[in-house]
Each structure stands twice: as C-alpha cells, then as structure tokens.
Amino acid sequence: MMLGAAGFGLVGALLALKWRREADAARSETGEKLGAMRAALDEFESLLAAMPEVTVIWRDTGIEPAVIGPISTLLPGETRAHAVLEFRSWLEDEAARELAARLTDLRIEGRMFETSVTARDGRIIRATGRLVGGAAVVRLRPSGLTVEPPLRGSALTRLPSPAEAQAILANLTIPAWLRDRDGLLVYTNAAYLHFTRTLGLKGERGTAPDIFDAPTRERHLKALEDAADTIALTEQHDLAGGLELVLFPLSGGSAGYCYLPVSRPKPAENEKSEPDLGHLTTVIDALATPIAVFDKRRQLTHYNTAYAQFWGLDVAWLNTAPDEKAILDRLRTQGMLPAEPDYRDWRSKHLMSYALTTPRETPWYLPDGRCANVIAAPATGTGGVIYVFEDMTERLALETRHNALMHVQRETLNALSEGVAVFGTNGRLKLHNPRLSMLWKLPMNALGNHPHIDDIAAACGQAFPEDGHRIWSDLKQRIVDLNPTRTDTEGRINRADGRLFDYAVVRLPDGQTMMTFMDVSESANYERVLKERNEALIAADRLKDTFVQNVSYELRSPLTNIIGFADLLASGQVGPLSDKQRAYTDYIRASSANLGLLIDNILDLATVDAGIAQLSPEVLDIPTLIEKARAGLDATFTGGEEPVNLSVEIENDLPIFVADGTRIVQVLYNLLSNAARFSDPGSQVRLKVAARGPERIAFAVEDDGVGIPEDMRSAMFQRFEGQSVEGRQRGAGLGLAIVKTFVNLHGGTVLIEGRAPRGTRVTVILPANAALALNAGE
CATH class of the missing domain: 3.30.450.20 (PAS domain)
Incomplete structure (x- = not known):
C-alpha cells in the first residue's frame, strides 16, 4: 500500500508538472498574440494619426465620440481633440449650421452625406458622413482650396466657391x-x-x-x-x-x-469648314445606349452598334450615310415607329429637331411594346443633331409593378382589422391605416401630416383624458429605443373606457418601428364568459360525482340490512311463512339484489371517472366466468318470474385468457341481463365464445326479443338512458354503459347489431392477454 501510494503520488506530480508546462506554454502564446494585436492596433492608430484628416466616431448615444487624427490639420495650434466638434468656433456660421444639421440626420435617420464647408480662415473642408457597423463616422479633410477675394478687374462682387x-x-x-x-x-x-x-x-x-x-x-x-x-x-x-x-x-x-468632339464628313472645297468630329467614334462606340449623329444636311454621320441593334437596321445600309427622312420611312415600313394617324405631320415635327438650341426629350411608345425616351440635342458647331435613344421599357415595367405592389399593399393595409402605425427613427409617423384612427379617435388629416409620437400622445390624451397620454408615453419608450439589440415586444392594453387592445412592437430592417393594435374586447368578454361557464360545469360535475358517491355509500348500509332481514325471513328461522309471504320475501330479495348491483355499477363508474380504476389481470377459466354470470342472472329472476333459457357455446382451442375476472363477470352478467330484459319470458338467450385470431376472444350474446331500433343503438351505451323499447324491464340505463367502460379498460370493443327477423346481438371482443394491452395503452 505504501509503494502504491508513493507511485500514485509520483504519477500525480509528473502529470501536474506536465499540465503546468502546457499552461505556461499556452499563457506565453496568448501573451505573444496579445502583444501582436496591440502592436497592430498601435500601427493602425499611428497610420490614422498620420493621415491629413480627422475622423470622429459616435458608437452609441450618450457616449462621447472618439476623435482620431491630427487636430492641427483643421485647427492649427489646437491640441484638444474635441475642439473639432465646436463647429461655430472654426467654421463659418452657415457652414456650421449645415454641418450640424447633416450630422443630426446621420445619427438619427442614418442619412449619409458628402459636402464641403468653409472655415473661418477661408479653407475648404471636405466632410463625409457614413454609417459603419451601426456607428456614425464623420471624416473631415482639408481640400487644399481657399476662398480668396475676386480676381483683379472682375465685375463680380463675389466669386463662386x-x-x-x-x-x-x-x-x-x-x-x-x-x-x-x-x-x-x-x-x-x-x-x-x-x-x-x-x-x-x-x-x-x-x-x-x-x-x-x-x-x-x-x-x-x-x-x-x-x-x-x-x-x-x-x-x-x-x-x-x-x-x-x-x-x-x-x-x-x-x-x-x-x-466632346463629334465626327462629320469633310466639307467640299466650296463649303465653309466645319469642326472635325471624327474623334467621337471612340467615345460613343463604348456606350450601350443607342446614339446617332446627323449633320445639318440630315445625313447620318455616325452611329454605334447599340443604335443598329435597337432598330434592327442593316449596318451596310447605315454606312452609306442615309438621310434621316429615309431612315424614318424605312422604320415606318417595318412597323417600328409609334402609330400616328398623320405620319407626315409627325415626321415634320420630329425633323424640327435641327432648329433646336437646347436638348429636347420625347417619349416614343413603339408597337412592339417598348418605350424609348428620345433625347435630341444640337451638335455644337455643326448644325446637326445628336439623338440618344434610352430604352425605358424595363424601367417603366418596374415602375408599373412597383406602383401596383404599393397599391396592393396600401389596399391590404387599409383593409386590415388591426391598427397599424410605422414610426421612423426620428419618432415621426411614416405610415398608418384608417383603423388606427378609429381605435384612438385620431383625425386622418392630422395623421397624414406625419406627426411626432409626442403629438399623437397629446391628441390621445385629449380623446381619452383618463389614460390616453400615459399609454402612448409608455409606448414611446419602445419606439424611440435605438438599441441595436432590442427585441420585438407585445402585450395587452386595458384602456379606461373598457376596451382591450393587444399590441405588438416590431423592429423593421431599415431601423423603423411598426406597431399594431388589435381590439380584443369582444373576444376577451367571450373568453371570460366561457371560462366562467366552464368553471361552473366543472363544479357541477364534481358535485354530481360527490353526490353519486355519497348516495351510493349511504344506500349500501340500509340495503345490507334489508337483504339480511329478507334472507332471515326466507330461511324460516323466525317462523314459517305462508306462500304469499314467501313470494313477497323473494321479491324483496330479488329487488334488493338488483338495487345492490345498481349501486355497485354506480360506484364502478365513479371510480373510472375519477381515474383510479385499476385492473387485476390473471389467468381465467372462461366456463367458470360464465357460471358466475349465470348465477347472478338466476338471482334476479326469483319470486316466481319465469327466467329465460340460456345456452352456452364455447369453441375449443381458445387462447389463454388473461383479464380481471371480477370485471369480466360484470360484463357477462350485464350482457345476459340486458338480453333477458328485452326477451319474452321463457325465450332463449345464446352466449357464444370464439377466438378471433391468435390474440383476441369474442363473447357474443344473442336474444330473440323485440330488438333495438337502429337510431337507439348508440344511446344504449350512454349512462342513465332509460330504454323505451318494449321489454320485461326498462332498467336505469347502466348495463351496457358498464359493459362498454370495462371492455375499454381491457382494450377491447363492443358491437351491437340487429338480427333477422327479430332480436339483437351484442359482441364483445377482448384481447386474450389484457395485461399486454393495458401496458401498450399506458
């Protein structure tokens, strides 16, 4: 043991030493990585500080911004970093107001900007604002330009900046x-x-x-x-x-x-020299927009590939420098020009482009469904025209689909039963539907002016003095919350006028906030009524069960006394009885037995309803079960009443039957008793036992009684349903209910059907091994 302990300690020491070395190595590696990261950070900060610009970063509201870069580039001699934010101290008043306004739009609405402002010393400062990773970033950089007095001899009082x-x-x-x-x-x-x-x-x-x-x-x-x-x-x-x-x-x-230079044919010797526009070829050939250039004689001097493809014209023919009139006539022949009732008048108006002094735009709706925006601009110095054909088909289709989509969305929004309000990052209402106005009694014209949420809260306070302003003040905290990690919320508003609203606050991807209101006052009232009614039904059902159990137990004690004294009288120990007295005694005993059975059935049903009924499966002998049920049936026909004749048929080779014997006897007794009640005195009742496959056994009881109408068969299994068909006795309506309950507990089924010409057959199909079926059911 000592050697083992020493060995264990040595191994533990070696392992501890190894783990310590590994931890030291990991710590050293981590330190090296941290040092490299710090060095890289220092390098980046040095690079930013060396750049001739100042960067200001607002990472979150309520936190001082970070200022990176040399302040002296903007404010010579200044060392305070945050002095650059004092715009009025180093910018012109107008420039300071403009930059402050742009900065506010950037931080609140995310609106990017790029502008130039003038410092008090005349320098032009380039300012650029962007959103980077949720932070507002502004870069300020001197452009190298300065504002100086006007040029010498100028008649202007101020030159443009x-x-x-x-x-x-x-x-x-x-x-x-x-x-x-x-x-x-x-x-x-x-x-x-x-x-x-x-x-x-x-x-x-x-x-x-x-x-x-x-x-x-x-x-x-x-x-x-x-x-x-x-x-x-x-x-x-x-x-x-x-x-x-x-x-x-x-x-x-x-x-x-x-x-830009425009190419044109060289003039004849006797014509006036015109500017050479041949270098335009390289420029417009690189453009994907169709372009054609005509000289003052209306001849085509240049075109690009996009022009020929757009109109489907032959390149070889275009290279012959045709007249624009000829081109228009060919396009009309090919059905490419807009459909005009007076083509000659339309062509004459179009050819007036050569008299233009400023560009003109004209839409052409072509027969093939395309739309071209034709821009005619005078070619400076040539007297010709430059045509630019913009294909607007896709753009118009996109605009049409966009407008249709917006119309559908607007109609859908207006048709909603929910009140919808969308607020921008500045707290102003951007979108709403009429339902919002109805729920909060707000005028539509006021909502159409995009009011601030504070104005809406004030208006709701006037419409609902008790709690209107308070409710919207609470909602404001969820709308103006600019925390990027905030989540959607929902809840219920109980307004002082009794209306209940379910609301939801949803954050939209563009930073705006959508709020919906659903009036659930009616459904809440229905829910409350149904809940109260359900509670009353539960209480009544519980009271019923308690009453049945108490009555059943209370009836059992006097019933036992009645049965005991009836048996004592029938035994003759208290004296001999006359025939009439003995008949009365037999009736008392039979009725007491029926009453006892009824009480037992009620108690069994109460046990099942309470969920505490349990089965005690065991191997059973089917003939023994049938004899016990026959004995119970004979006991109910004492007192001189003629019993029915019972015949029993049991097949051979039945599977081993495992079930609760007491419950099965009750099932068989109630089946036989029910058949006897609906049969004539002395008639025959048959009980057949057969196998249904290797795992199920069927018990079928047939009688020759009046039968059960088809519309009453389903009611036969309901509790306390008194049978109204003709028979010996009607009963309390618990016989088949007990049968169905105990058969279901065993995992079996019950079928009831009529027989021709008269009579009824009730079949009970049970699993041969009820213990296995019970385990599967559980």
Whole structure:
C-alpha cells in the first residue's frame, strides 16, 4: 500500500508538472498574440494619426465620440481633440449650421452625406458622413482650396466657391473639372473620368489624369487672369482633336468643362469648314445606349452598334450615310415607329429637331411594346443633331409593378382589422391605416401630416383624458429605443373606457418601428364568459360525482340490512311463512339484489371517472366466468318470474385468457341481463365464445326479443338512458354503459347489431392477454 501510494503520488506530480508546462506554454502564446494585436492596433492608430484628416466616431448615444487624427490639420495650434466638434468656433456660421444639421440626420435617420464647408480662415473642408457597423463616422479633410477675394478687374462682387461649383459640375453629362490656384486638378466629374478612359489616359497613383499638359494649363490660367471673367476657347488635343472649352474663375482656383468632339464628313472645297468630329467614334462606340449623329444636311454621320441593334437596321445600309427622312420611312415600313394617324405631320415635327438650341426629350411608345425616351440635342458647331435613344421599357415595367405592389399593399393595409402605425427613427409617423384612427379617435388629416409620437400622445390624451397620454408615453419608450439589440415586444392594453387592445412592437430592417393594435374586447368578454361557464360545469360535475358517491355509500348500509332481514325471513328461522309471504320475501330479495348491483355499477363508474380504476389481470377459466354470470342472472329472476333459457357455446382451442375476472363477470352478467330484459319470458338467450385470431376472444350474446331500433343503438351505451323499447324491464340505463367502460379498460370493443327477423346481438371482443394491452395503452 505504501509503494502504491508513493507511485500514485509520483504519477500525480509528473502529470501536474506536465499540465503546468502546457499552461505556461499556452499563457506565453496568448501573451505573444496579445502583444501582436496591440502592436497592430498601435500601427493602425499611428497610420490614422498620420493621415491629413480627422475622423470622429459616435458608437452609441450618450457616449462621447472618439476623435482620431491630427487636430492641427483643421485647427492649427489646437491640441484638444474635441475642439473639432465646436463647429461655430472654426467654421463659418452657415457652414456650421449645415454641418450640424447633416450630422443630426446621420445619427438619427442614418442619412449619409458628402459636402464641403468653409472655415473661418477661408479653407475648404471636405466632410463625409457614413454609417459603419451601426456607428456614425464623420471624416473631415482639408481640400487644399481657399476662398480668396475676386480676381483683379472682375465685375463680380463675389466669386463662386469650389464647393458651389462642384455641386453644379457633378450633374453635368460633359467632362468638367476643378483646379486649385496652381492649376492642379482637385475634382473631376464622372463624364471626365469616362472621357479620359476612352482616350486611354491614366493618372498616377490612382488620381485622375489631366487631359492638358503643364504649358497648356499655364496658358489657360494666364488667359483667365487677364480676362478676370468666364472665357471660351478652342483647344486642339492630340488624341481628342478640337475641344471647345469654357473656363471660369473661382475663389482660390478655377473650373472648366468641354464639349466632346463629334465626327462629320469633310466639307467640299466650296463649303465653309466645319469642326472635325471624327474623334467621337471612340467615345460613343463604348456606350450601350443607342446614339446617332446627323449633320445639318440630315445625313447620318455616325452611329454605334447599340443604335443598329435597337432598330434592327442593316449596318451596310447605315454606312452609306442615309438621310434621316429615309431612315424614318424605312422604320415606318417595318412597323417600328409609334402609330400616328398623320405620319407626315409627325415626321415634320420630329425633323424640327435641327432648329433646336437646347436638348429636347420625347417619349416614343413603339408597337412592339417598348418605350424609348428620345433625347435630341444640337451638335455644337455643326448644325446637326445628336439623338440618344434610352430604352425605358424595363424601367417603366418596374415602375408599373412597383406602383401596383404599393397599391396592393396600401389596399391590404387599409383593409386590415388591426391598427397599424410605422414610426421612423426620428419618432415621426411614416405610415398608418384608417383603423388606427378609429381605435384612438385620431383625425386622418392630422395623421397624414406625419406627426411626432409626442403629438399623437397629446391628441390621445385629449380623446381619452383618463389614460390616453400615459399609454402612448409608455409606448414611446419602445419606439424611440435605438438599441441595436432590442427585441420585438407585445402585450395587452386595458384602456379606461373598457376596451382591450393587444399590441405588438416590431423592429423593421431599415431601423423603423411598426406597431399594431388589435381590439380584443369582444373576444376577451367571450373568453371570460366561457371560462366562467366552464368553471361552473366543472363544479357541477364534481358535485354530481360527490353526490353519486355519497348516495351510493349511504344506500349500501340500509340495503345490507334489508337483504339480511329478507334472507332471515326466507330461511324460516323466525317462523314459517305462508306462500304469499314467501313470494313477497323473494321479491324483496330479488329487488334488493338488483338495487345492490345498481349501486355497485354506480360506484364502478365513479371510480373510472375519477381515474383510479385499476385492473387485476390473471389467468381465467372462461366456463367458470360464465357460471358466475349465470348465477347472478338466476338471482334476479326469483319470486316466481319465469327466467329465460340460456345456452352456452364455447369453441375449443381458445387462447389463454388473461383479464380481471371480477370485471369480466360484470360484463357477462350485464350482457345476459340486458338480453333477458328485452326477451319474452321463457325465450332463449345464446352466449357464444370464439377466438378471433391468435390474440383476441369474442363473447357474443344473442336474444330473440323485440330488438333495438337502429337510431337507439348508440344511446344504449350512454349512462342513465332509460330504454323505451318494449321489454320485461326498462332498467336505469347502466348495463351496457358498464359493459362498454370495462371492455375499454381491457382494450377491447363492443358491437351491437340487429338480427333477422327479430332480436339483437351484442359482441364483445377482448384481447386474450389484457395485461399486454393495458401496458401498450399506458
């Protein structure tokens, strides 16, 4: 034992040493990973701090925002991080109000923004707001531009700022740009980037390429400075050809845009020279939108592949530079143009596009179901027209389906029996249905103005002075809760006027909140009435069971005395009886036996209803069971009444019968007694016992009585149903009810059917082994 203990201690020490080494190794590895993570975090913070911008992050309401980046880039000489949030101290008043309003929209409604604001020292600050992972992030970066006094000799009192010019240039469909005072690009629009990609120009380090070289830019700046106003000039480009430029000065820089070159045939020697637009080919061929260019003689000078495919025209024919009139006539012949009653008048109006000075848009509804938005724009310097055919078919189909869907949703919402209200993140009502107005007595015109939830609470307080304002004040806490982890809630509102509402608050994916109200006052009243009635029925049923049990037990004691004294009189120990006295005594004994049996049946049914009835299965002898039932039947016919003749047929090779013997005797007795009651005195009653397969035994009792009508057979199994058919006795209606109850306890079935020409057959089918059936039932 000592050696074993020493060995066990040694093994334990070795295991402890091993586990400690593993724990130290894991701790060391964790420390290395933590150190690497901290180093990476420090590196990221250093990178952010080195960037020439300031990032402000609001992770949650009520918590101070995090400020990352060098504050000195925005506020020279300032060291306080949160000084950047004091907008009025370093921004112009209008810019401070605008940035504060945009920040409020970002944090409350999630509305992103990108704008430029002017600092008090004249610098242009670029501000960008986004939602990142549920946090509001604002980036502030100096653009390098400053607001300076107007150019020398300018007649303007104030030059536009770069931010104002950018807002305009961003919407242009022609190349446009912004430059600082040194002539370097600080902004380009989408059309400029597309134009440079078409020319094959690439910028350095991801920046936009400049279409002009340094000497050309210096010449442009010198011309702007000399003119001190907007200038227009033509610049020959090596790749794009002749470009028509428009340049105008800004405070702290300049801006400009150019018209794209358009190709056209060379004029004859005796014609006036027109601008060369051949370089437009490369531009429009890359576009998926159908485009066609016609000169002032209405001849096709250029088109792209999308144009030929859209109209299904032969490319070889288009290369012959046909007249636009010929193209329209061919399209009409092919059934491609809009159906017009006066085609010549329609064509004449369309060809007036060559007199346009500004672009014109006209929708064409084509016979094949397509819709084209035809944009006709004058080709500057050529006198021709540029046509752009936008296929609006899919867009219109989407809009139609969207409108239909919105209409269906609106009608569905209005038809709901529930009151529906959808609130935005700012607490204002975005959507509602008429049922909401009915439930809370709110005017529809007031709800249509998108009121705040506080206004709705005040209106409900006027409509329901007792608790209207309090209810909506409680609901407000669930609506304006911006916690991203909040869950849907539901409950019941018991209004002071007696109305009951089931409400549900559901958070929508876009951050809005939907609230529904269902008036359940009527159903709640029905539920309360049904509950009270059910409780009354349960109490009555319990009282009935108690009454039956008490009466049964109370009747048993005097009945025992009656039976005892009747037996004493019949025995002759108290003296001889006359024939009439003996007949009366036999009637007393028979009636007492019937009454005792009835009481036993009532007690058995009460035991079954209480759920405490139990079976005692054992191996039984079927002939013995039948003899006990016959003896009970003979006892009920004492007193000179002629009994029925009972014949018994038992098949051979019956399976071993396992059941509760007492219950089976009661079943057989009630079957025989019921047959005797509906048979004439002295008639025959037959009991047949046969096997139904290897696992079931059938007991069939037949009589030649008046029979049971088919409409009364189902009632024969109900308790306390007095039989109204003609027979010797009617009884209390418990015989077949006892049979059905005990047979069901054994897992068997009872069938009742009529016999021809008269009589009834009652068949009881029981499992041969009731113990197995009982276990399966449990």
